[in-house]
Amino acid sequence: MSSEVNDRIAEDTRPSGEGGDRAQYAVCAFLALLGTAVIVDALGIPHITSGTDPVGPRVVPMILGVLLMVVAVAYAVDVARGGRGEPEAGEDVDLSQGSDWRTVLLLIGAFVVNAVLIERLGWVISGTLLFWGTAFALGNRHYVRNLLIAVTLSLVTFYAFAIGLGVNLPAGVLQGIL
Amino acid sequence: MDNLNNLLQGFADVVAPMNLLLALIGVVIGTAVGVLPGIGPAMTVALLLPVTYGMEPVQAFIMFAGIFYGGMYGGSTTSILLNTPGESSSVVTAIEGNKMAKAGRAAQALATAAIGSFVAGTIGTLLLVLVTPFVVDFAVSLGAPDYFALMLLSFIAVTSVLGSSRIRGFVSLLLGLTIGLVGIDSVSGQQRLSLGIPQLADGIDVVVVAVGIFAVGEALWVAAHLRRKPAEVIPVGRPWMGRKDWKRSWKPWLRGTAFGFPFGALPAGGAEIPTFLSYATEKRLTKHPEEFGKGAIEGVAGPEAANNASAAGTLVPMLAIGLPTNATAAVMLAAFQSYGIQPGPLLFDREASLVWVLIASLFVGNLLLLLLNLPLAPAWAKLLQIPRPYLYAGILFFASMGAYAVNAQPLDLFLLLTLGLLGFAMRRFGLPVLPLIVGVILGPRAELQGRRSLQLSGGELSGLLGGPVSYIVYTVVVLVLVWPLVRRFVVRPLRERSA
Amino acid sequence: MTVLVGYVPSPEGEAALRAGIDEARLRDEKLLVVNTSRGDALMDTRFAQEPDLAHVREDLAALGVDFEIRQVLGGRDAAEEIVDLAELPDVSLVVIGLRRRSAVGKLIMGSAAQQILMGVNCPILAVKTAS
Numbered sequence: 001m002s003s004e005v006n007d008r009i010a011e012d013t014r015p016s017g018e019g020g021d022r023a024q025y026a027v028c029a030f031l032a033l034l035g036t037a038v039i040v041d042a043l044g045i046p047h048i049t050s051g052t053d054p055v056g057p058r059v060v061p062m063i064l065g066v067l068l069m070v071v072a073v074a075y076a077v078d079v080a081r082g083g084r085g086e087p088e089a090g091e092d093v094d095l096s097q098g099s100d101w102r103t104v105l106l107l108i109g110a111f112v113v114n115a116v117l118i119e120r121l122g123w124v125i126s127g128t129l130l131f132w133g134t135a136f137a138l139g140n141r142h143y144v145r146n147l148l149i150a151v152t153l154s155l156v157t158f159y160a161f162a163i164g165l166g167v168n169l170p171a172g173v174l175q176g177i178l
Numbered sequence: 179m180d181n182l183n184n185l186l187q188g189f190a191d192v193v194a195p196m197n198l199l200l201a202l203i204g205v206v207i208g209t210a211v212g213v214l215p216g217i218g219p220a221m222t223v224a225l226l227l228p229v230t231y232g233m234e235p236v237q238a239f240i241m242f243a244g245i246f247y248g249g250m251y252g253g254s255t256t257s258i259l260l261n262t263p264g265e266s267s268s269v270v271t272a273i274e275g276n277k278m279a280k281a282g283r284a285a286q287a288l289a290t291a292a293i294g295s296f297v298a299g300t301i302g303t304l305l306l307v308l309v310t311p312f313v314v315d316f317a318v319s320l321g322a323p324d325y326f327a328l329m330l331l332s333f334i335a336v337t338s339v340l341g342s343s344r345i346r347g348f349v350s351l352l353l354g355l356t357i358g359l360v361g362i363d364s365v366s367g368q369q370r371l372s373l374g375i376p377q378l379a380d381g382i383d384v385v386v387v388a389v390g391i392f393a394v395g396e397a398l399w400v401a402a403h404l405r406r407k408p409a410e411v412i413p414v415g416r417p418w419m420g421r422k423d424w425k426r427s428w429k430p431w432l433r434g435t436a437f438g439f440p441f442g443a444l445p446a447g448g449a450e451i452p453t454f455l456s457y458a459t460e461k462r463l464t465k466h467p468e469e470f471g472k473g474a475i476e477g478v479a480g481p482e483a484a485n486n487a488s489a490a491g492t493l494v495p496m497l498a499i500g501l502p503t504n505a506t507a508a509v510m511l512a513a514f515q516s517y518g519i520q521p522g523p524l525l526f527d528r529e530a531s532l533v534w535v536l537i538a539s540l541f542v543g544n545l546l547l548l549l550l551n552l553p554l555a556p557a558w559a560k561l562l563q564i565p566r567p568y569l570y571a572g573i574l575f576f577a578s579m580g581a582y583a584v585n586a587q588p589l590d591l592f593l594l595l596t597l598g599l600l601g602f603a604m605r606r607f608g609l610p611v612l613p614l615i616v617g618v619i620l621g622p623r624a625e626l627q628g629r630r631s632l633q634l635s636g637g638e639l640s641g642l643l644g645g646p647v648s649y650i651v652y653t654v655v656v657l658v659l660v661w662p663l664v665r666r667f668v669v670r671p672l673r674e675r676s677a
Numbered sequence: 678m679t680v681l682v683g684y685v686p687s688p689e690g691e692a693a694l695r696a697g698i699d700e701a702r703l704r705d706e707k708l709l710v711v712n713t714s715r716g717d718a719l720m721d722t723r724f725a726q727e728p729d730l731a732h733v734r735e736d737l738a739a740l741g742v743d744f745e746i747r748q749v750l751g752g753r754d755a756a757e758e759i760v761d762l763a764e765l766p767d768v769s770l771v772v773i774g775l776r777r778r779s780a781v782g783k784l785i786m787g788s789a790a791q792q793i794l795m796g797v798n799c800p801i802l803a804v805k806t807a808s
Binding site for chain 1: 232345346359363365368369394396399401402403404406567574582583586595602605628629632633637
C-alpha cells in the first residue's frame, strides 16, 4: 500500500553501476591505521590513577583503538561479501557521472590560500580571494563581476561581524584603513 | 505554576523591540538559507552559528530559535517546488506536494505546509513546555552510571536504528569518538592525540567539526558531482487555501503532530519515521484515496506537521538531558557549548531565564514564520535561481569565517578542510554523518560519566550498573544489538517454516 | 540557408520566435531555434522546459516551417553560444528579442543583446515585445 514511498527510496539510493566497490578497502586500511595511531598515542600517556580516578586517561583511548581495528576488520569482511555504501544523493548532485576532481582540487587550493593568508593579509583580502577563487573553481567566468561581489561580501562581513559584533576576524595589512 | 511564570517572563523578554527584531532576522535568514538547494537545517544552523558569536547568550538563542524553525520550514518549500527533497524527512512531503504543484495547486500545497508547520510547531512547543519539567525531574534523579548508560544507548541507537548499514554507522561513530578524544583529558590533565600541537590541547571545537562535516564536506561533494541540467521548477503564486482544503487539512495536521513529537523525543527517533507513518495513515484514512499519488493535500499536511512536531520533540532530550537525537539538535547543542552552557537537568536551574526565553522565542519564531512565509513564498522561490558557483562559494566563505572566528587561529581552517575532506569521503562511501557528530559531542561526556561511575566503585566494573534506570537502558541496548540476529536466526526461519 | 532565432520562454523570446518564423517563411529558409542555459543554477527561467518546447514544435509544425530546435547546456553565456552558432556557414540572419534594462542593470549584468550585436557577422534582426 505504500509502494509509492518504497519506489522512491529505491530510486534515490540506487547503486551507480558496477559491482564491487574496491575503494572501500582503503577506508578499512585507514581505520586500521587510525586505530594503531590511537593505541600508540595511548601507550605514550603516563598511566596515572588515583582514588578519584581509578581508570586513568589511558583506558578509553586503548578501548577506542581496539574497537577501530575490530571495525576495520568487520568492514573489510562486509566489503568482501559485497557490501557497499550508497553515495549520498541530493538536489544538486548528479551521480551518473564520475567525480570532477579538477574542481575539488581547485576548491582545496582556494581554501588553503585563505588559511595561509588570513592573518597576514587580513580577512577582507583573503576572504575576497577565497570567494573569487571558489567561484572560479566552480566554473563561473565573470571575473570582474565576481571580484565586485567578493570584495563587497568580505567588506560587509568584516564590518558587520568584526566591527559590529566583535567577532574575531583579522584586519591584517588593512589595519587602520578599515 | 512556576514554569508558567518563567514562560511569561520569557515572552516578556522576547517581545522587547530589539529581541523581536533578532527573532525576525533569525527566521528570515533561517528560511532563506533553508530554501537554498543542498542546505539542510543542520547545515543552516552550523553555518549561521558565527553570526551569533558577538551576542549575549539570550539574544543569540532568540535568533537561534528563529533559525531552527526557519531552516526546518525552508526545506519543505524546496521539496514542493522541485521533486528533489534535500533531506530524508522531506522525502514524503515531496511525493504529494510536487504532484499537487504540477497539477496547478502549488499555492495550496505551500499553504497547507506553512499552516501545518505552524500548528504542529505550536503544539509541539507547548508539549515541550509541559513534558520537559517531568523529564528534568527524572533526569535530576539520575546518577553517573545512568547517564553513562543513556549515552551508550544514544550511540547504539544512532548507529543501529538509523541508516542502512550498522557497520558503516559504527565506523562513523568511532571516527567521531576519536575526534572527541583529542585534547587534554579533563580528569587527569594529560594530553591525548594532540600530536604535540599546542592549539590541539584544547581539543577540536565542535563547531569546527559540524561546519567541516556538514558545510565543507557537502560543498566539496556537490562540487564534484554538479548537476548541469536546470530542474523543472513550478511557478509559485501566493499560498492560499480554500474552505475545502482547510477541511481536509486540519485532521492530518493534528495526527501528524501526534506522530512527530514522540518520535522526535526518542533517541534516534528523528523525523523520518513519523513522516512515513503519517503519510501511510493519511492514505488509509482519506476520503479521497483516488487522489493519493496524484497530489492529495492530506499527504502534504500530515507529513509536514509530523516533520515540524518532531523538530520540537528533539528539543526535549536535548534541553533536559543533553542528548542530541538528530543532526540539527546536535548542532544546537554545539551552539550551547560554544557559550559554555551545558544542557542537562541543571540547565533549568542555572540558566532558567535563558531556557524560557528560548522556548518563548520558539513560539514567537513560529508565528513570525507563518506571517512571513505566506506572502513571501514567491520571493523564496527566486533564491533557487542563484548560480551554484555563488551558492557554494558562499557556503565555503561563511564556513571559513565561522571556523576561524571560533578561536581566531588559522589552524582551525586547516582542521576545517581536513574535516571537510573526511565529510566528502563519508558521502562517497555512504557513511552516515550523524553518528560522527553525536560521537564528538557525547564521547567526552560519556567518558567522564563512565569514569565517575567507576570512581564510586573503586574501579570495579559493577560501578557502571547504577539504579534501575541503567538496568532498563542496558536491556534496551542489548535488545537493539541482538535484534538483527534474532531476526536472522529466529524470525526468518519461523516465517519460512510457516510459509 | 538558415534563420537562427535565440529563444527564451518569455515575451521577448516569443516575439523573437514570431519574427523568426515570419522571416523564415518570407525567405523560404530553415529555422534554427536555439535555447541555452549555463546550467549552473538549480532553476533557470530562461531554459525552455519540455512544455515550452512542445508548444514551439506544435506552432512550427502547424505553420509548415522547416525547423530544428537546439538546446545547449554549456556553462557559457547565451550570447557566446549564439555568436558561435551564427558562425555556421549557412546562417543568413540572426533574430533576437530585446528587453528593457536600466543603465545600472546593464552595467552590472552586461547586455547579452549588445554582445551578440558586436560579435555576430551576419545581419541581425532585434525585436521588442508588442507593448
